[in-house]
Amino acid sequence: MIPSVAMLVSLAMLVCLALSVSAMKRSLKQKYEEKHREALEKEEELVESFKIDDQRRQMMKYWVMAESSCPQFVIARSCVCAASSMITSFFGSIYTVVHVLDGTSANAPGKTSYGVYTKRIVAVQSHGVGIAVILAMLRLLVALVFRCSSTNTWMIESYWIQTLNDCRNSSAGIKIEPNRWGKCLFNAKWCVLTFCIGVQRFIVLASKTLIFFSGFIVAPLVMCFTHINNFARRHHDTSSGGDDMDLNYLSSYVLLLDGEVELPTSLVRSMCREADGMIKIGREKKPSNLINLLQKSDSSYTSQITTLVLAYDCWTLQVVTLTSIALALPNISQHQRKQLLSSVSEGLSLTTTVEKTLDTNGKFKSIRNAASSTWVELLVYSKWAEIDLRTGFLWCRNSKQVLQELSDKAEEIVTELKSESQDSNMGNPLNFPARVVAANSMYSICQTILLSYGEEESCEEMWKRLCVMIADVLVACLTNLPHAITKMCHQSCIEKRDETEREAFLLLGKTEEVVGIVRRQRHLCIDHDEDALTMPSMSELAVTVDC
Structure with missing residues (x-):
């Protein structure tokens, strides 16, 4: 009974996320276009200078925008996804404990024709549940550590209900006749979608409430992780290109949905280091x-x-x-x-x-x-x-x-x-x-x-x-290569943005010496x-x- 309820709740949360994806994409696209116009102001003079460091800094703006608006990351840091991970972890842990305690009383092989095969199937399922629980706990921990979920617990952002609201106010897809039955059909549609909007609001609100209170439970673990991270950072060589940059300046190019808190500087630093790592890989593949x-x-x-x-x-x-x-x-x-x-x-x-x-x-x-x-x-x-x-x-x-x-x-x-x-x-x-x-x-x-x-x-x-x-x-x-590389970063399609950015950084490192020769020649x-x-x-x- 309990696993069935957990699966139904997870399914409802999945539907909730699916209904909000299109509105999220529109919001992120609008924010990207605004930041893109802002980033274009000094792009030409940086490309003209032929300075690799300046060009990398310019490209890093688009990289931060691409990573922060990556669909997988946006969904993973949402409150509904974090709450779903918590529910999965909780019920998965209960299932694992019950299965271990009840393992000795399982049917012995030979009592039925399928006894041995049943135990093997249960064993395989248990391993799958265990892996799912571990991954869900890690995803939840990351969301709590990086404070990716909204702290405004009692506010429902518009993108959660935008799709349902547009569908409710539109007559597309339904032919409504100017008679009594057409009026009944329209009212029925209105009532059903209003109910769905209410369920959507409840799921989002419950998810935020659950994340809010779970933050107090894992607060000691988060503080411990933060101290360990700060200690490791003080003893780590911070001479990489990402750390030399103005992280506060790059943080202004992080694309966030309404209601989301700013990503921590450590996460932006991690993004920059990943980009510098791709440049390093490109240098190893120079022509x-x-x-x-x-x-x-x-x-x-x-x-x-x-x-x-x-x-x-x-x-x-x-x-x-x-x-x-x-x-x-x-x-x-x-x-x-x-x-x-x-x-x-x-x-x-x-x-x-x-x-x-x-x-x-x-x-x-x-x-x-x-x-x-x-x-x-x-x-x-x-x-x-x-x-x-x-x-x-x-x-x-x-x-x-x-x-x-x-x-x-x-x-x-x-x-x-x-x-x-x-x-x-x-x-x-x-x-x-x-x-x-x-x-x-x-x-x-x-x-x-x-x-x-x-x-x-x-x-x-x-x-x-x-x-x-x-x-x-x-x-x-x-x-024209520096300009072409920078122009590769101007990818408006959110699904292809991350892949194109990676190719641009790899190409930047790969052609660094080539551009130096071209500049001299x-x-x-x-x-x-x-x-x-x-x-x-x-x-x-x-x-x-x-x-």
Whole structure:
């Protein structure tokens, strides 16, 4: 009887929480938007400064907002959830004690056909109940220690009854006729929902009352825990980034529901340390091959490459095209090829992140798709446009012949499309198939290199030039990386906010050295907005083929 009552009470509390979730989300979303506007005020100047510590401090605001508004944390710190944990702990403990005391009088094996199996089932259930009781007690203890529940015991916040109240005052979902039966149906609905609102109020009020009085019972334990925590903190190294920050300032970005007390500073400190831990993990995964490639960048070539190359395509496609040309050169060692592929692979993961973050409208998605398909073909099969780059140009005596052959093949692909396609949408290069977009890029780059370096160079010399050009394009793209990382934190969807923030902090630690190299190599000032993505106008694509 007692376990059944406990389960029914827990079910009622679960329904109470479920009915308030949507109102909680709306309230937290509104508070997030307000804090987001406040956090944006100094964001641009911090990103412009390229200082990792300043950027981390700016991102930490969004991290605190994401963690404090995490749905699991919001529900766990609610008074109803804490009271449910207390009830689960109490009745679970009683069940465990009764089961232990009554264990000796259980049916002995052999009295019934199912005696042995029954005992095993009871044993498994007992272990499950024991684990549930322990977890419920820990959740309750955390809620009481951190004082996460509201101290205003006699006030029922609006979000608890907002959903039921809106449903009661709305006629949606019920067709009410203008007659006696329609009036009876409306009154019946009103009475039922009014009763439900009363039950909801009672559950919330009872939960708060239960938590209020339980606080006196566990007060000695809470005080003991607090003293131990303070003692450990005094003897702990507090040199981490989270402790250096102004915790009181970050505490102002904690998102709380109406009626909730402020989270303790120790909890905010714990959030900051978790974020710093992710930055540390990111530093251990730094792209070493990419760093070696970026160090080859020559700042004297940067503006020239940016003007000649980036005028046509997105950064990712240009890097893939330049890499294809480099791998087509004969007389290059296998080690050099593998090293370049590893470096470019690490760089493309970052350039893709930058382009997706800055291209918010998805205007150049087709170009990124072309770069992706071209890169997969190159990485897996060592081919470009079905040409084997390992053996297709072994007969070439110098790099100029390789460039000319690739240019002719690209021109052939584009010309074929223009002669066969009758679709009016094909006039816009953004609507070209991926194969044709890649061919446009190849033709443009080959012609640019042939015009700039018309003399016959050896393959080794051209390889070095191409590596420098690839590094320059990557530097031009990764100049926007700090802004892209910070923009990743601007996640309005509450369900994805925590995951996106973690990815941003991992990326911040992973690219810390990369940003340092970019800062040294790059001297051009790029506007950090949607126009900062120096994507192609694409109006010049295919036109160059006719020239």
